Amino acid sequence: MARNTSGRGERDLKVKVKTARGRKLSSTRWLQRQLNDPYVRRAKADGYRGRAAYKILELDEKYHFLKPGARVVDLGCAPGGWLQVAVPRVNALGEKSGQPKGRVIGIDIQEVDPLPGAEILLMDFLEEGADERLRAVLGGSADVVMSDMAAKSSGHRQTDHLRIIALCEAAAEFAFEVLDPGGTFVAKVLAGGAEGELQAILKQKFEKVANVKPPASRSDSAEKFVVATGFRG
Structure with a gap:
């Protein structure tokens, strides 16, 4: 189980990475950023599979959608950091006596290491019939659909923005098919101007729509x- 740590007592030294022969400068910069990222260090100490776990943790601290008994679906769940956060919060293992037991379903097109309390489906949520398969596994509808998916980077900011908006729209359409009335949809987008149509659709389908950049999201990133x-159902 993940442990909470304050990070106190850690050495606050910046790690410098030399550019190795054959390694691109961009790769060196990425590696240096990873080594100096406090969330990366925290994830390792807390036992999370990636720093992204803190994004959903911080969002839930603010909006409280991962409740005991909730049925949660994580689209594009690899490597499983969001699943790790969801399992104890919805009581998927049934360890919290007196509280309802939830369900956590991860969906991905690639293999994901097993995680106690989470059920992982190896499938493409974009395939026809994916929503029916999920409903069959759940035995009904979901309370939360969440997605931290991002299309593979092309290196062109506007192209990447359009790709991730399209992916988010697809995730939203899937959510419309599997969510119970009163349910929640959480997804990553990139700021860039093309998300207006998505926002308009969500505002028609949901009572409240918020856009937020959690502290764990890097300040130099366009993600929100x-x-x-x-x-509304």
Whole structure:
């Protein structure tokens, strides 16, 4: 189980990475940023599979959608950091006596290491019939659909923005098919101007739509998260 740590007592030394022969400068910069990222160090200490776990943790601290008994679906769940956060919060292992037991379903097109309390489906949520398969596994609808998916970077900011918006729209359409009334949709988007149509659709489908950049999201990143609550059904 993940441990909470304050990070106190850690050495506050900046790690410098030399550019190795054959390594691109961009790769060296990425490696240096990873080594100096406090969230990367925290994830390792807390036992999370990646720093992204803190994004959903911080979003839930603010909007409280991962409740005991909730049925949660994580689209593009690899490597499983969001699943790790969801399992104890919805009581998927049934360890919290007196509280309802939730369900956590991860969906991905690649293999994901097993995680106690989470059920992982190896499938493409974009395939026809994916929503019916999920409903069959759940035995009904979901309370939360969340996605930290991002299309593979092309190196062109506007192209990447359009790709991730398209992916988020697809995730939203999937959510519309599987969410119970009152449900929540959480997804990553990139700021860039093309998300207006998505926002308009979400505002029609949900009672409240918020756009937020959690502290764990790097300040130099264009990513933000949309949190849509109160699905109208």
